[in-house]
Amino acid sequence: MTDLQDPRLLRRLLRAKDRMDAASNEEWTVERLASISDVSPAHFSRSFKQAFGLPPHRYLLTRRIERAVALLRETELPITDIAFQTGWASLGTFGRIFRDITGTSPGDMREQSRGLAPELGRMPHCVLQAAQRPDLRTAVSEKRRREAADTNESPKPSKQEQPK
Known part of the structure; x- marks a missing residue:
């Protein structure tokens, strides 16, 4: 099973994406987003881009x-x-x-x-x-x-x- 087939990871990525949507005016570093998703910053960046088609920034x-x-x-x-x-x-x-x-x-x-x-x-x-x-x-x-x-x-x- 690839990472993005894991519904738990997708839920955690969506949680970070929803936080960005709700407060896009705030400073959102990869480290902050990764901590919301409970994954490493590198893994978060790769997974976010794979899931949503764009890097987090x-x-x-x-x-x-x-x-x-x-x-x-x-x-x-x-x-x-x-x-x-x-x-x-x-x-x-x-x-x-x-x-x-x-x-x-x-x-x-x-x-x-x-x-x-x-x-x-x-x-x-x-x-x-x-x-x-x-x-x-x-x-x-x-x-x-x-x-x-x-x-x-x-x-x-x-x-x-x-x-x-």
Whole structure:
């Protein structure tokens, strides 16, 4: 029996995941999550990724960004307050990671969501949340490296332009 077929381990992983969901603004180290799950930090990280498809840190980022998007859409709170309420220690880090993940700044996201408010109001909240969930199967740092590589690549000549 593999580890993830063990229902006890899955229950313990779900317990840690539920704690992150309930308080995504808190600091969640792998050690803290592993202690909730009663496994070693290395085993927790491997098992969590295997069970949920994302490493614990990326999962936490998705929850924080989802919450920030909802607050931008539904409240008039200043962006600084939203950053701190969703667990970011720095407004700069929040803005940079928010832009890396969503492709837009928090201010632009707020403006876009206000324009879509009438249409979004008719959609069930759970559907809206799932549709706006960030895709973090690729690390943010890896996305940055790829974008930098794409902008630094010189255009390749077409077949017609290549010397014969």
